[in-house]
Amino acid sequence: MPRPVSYRIMTMRLPLSKECATIISVYAPTMTNPDENKEGFYNQLASVLSGIPRTDKLLRIGYFNERIGRDNDKWPLVMGKRGIGKCNFNGELLLALCSEFKLILTNTMFKQKDERNTTWMHPRSRHWDMIDFIMTRCWDKMDIHSTRAMRGPNCWTDHQMLRPKVAFRIRQRHNRQGTSKPTKLNTAKLRIISHRKSFEQEMDSALAQWEEKESSTSDEEWAALQQVVYNIAKIYLGKPERKHQDWFDPQRQGATDSYEQKKPSPPESVANQEH
Structure with missing residues (x-):
């Protein structure tokens, strides 16, 4: 009004x-x-x-x-x-x-x-x-x-x-500054049976301890469960490995050196002009 x-x-x-x-x-x-x-x-x-x-x-x-x-x-x-x-x-x-x-x-x-x-x-x-x-x-x-x-x-x-x-243009809402997305985890490690079993055991013990704690609201309970699962997964899985090698890695550096060795030398007349 x-x-x-x-x-x-x-x-x-x-x-x-x-x-x-x-x-x-x-x-x-x-x-x-x-x-x-x-x-x-x-x-x-x-x-x-x-x-x-x-x-x-x-x-x-x-x-x-x-x-x-x-x-x-x-x-x-x-x-x-x-x-x-x-x-x-x-x-x-x-x-x-x-x-x-x-x-x-x-x-x-x-x-x-x-x-x-x-x-x-x-x-x-x-x-x-x-x-x-x-x-x-x-x-x-x-x-x-x-x-x-x-x-x-x-x-x-x-x-x-x-x-x-x-004609009002509605702005799109952006994420607040200071909030970051969770780090991606290397889920490929779960294919290893021994690693997966130890991860399951550690997760079961962490969830058992979490169930003993009581939260006031359902939102707080969900946030606590999310934090427990992510922390255990981050410890056992870690970040995913890089798929692409850097351009300055040793293998490419060795290939460049071998190419420089095999590169034909310029004629004498061109070499004299350069000097």
């Missing part, structure tokens, strides 16, 4: 197949608010962003009341080349926050007409500006296929609504 952080910030976490997506809806202070209110809002938003797990997909949407301009050279990782207008003080705060948390403004990523990027018209100058934004993490920007303003009589409000097309 949506969780209100303040009267300007609301979050919602959606479960995906293997991950989660966090959506943050905001309503930033306008230019007429004191600078203390603006800085307090961005500090609160920064604390919310720092509490979101790094593995979550993130969408930050809302009415930000900022003009970010078109200075892509100054903020290459935060905004694309499709910015509009000039940057103001609120825009500097927004860009700095995006740079800190590695967010990108998806409105500026796609090449389209200005009427599909602008979302608000100034009441006096009648100029259209881009002050509503949809943001995501920089490494997830390929999940956003498009972001555009919805135009038409059925969508007319004070601000044009933004519509993103999103």
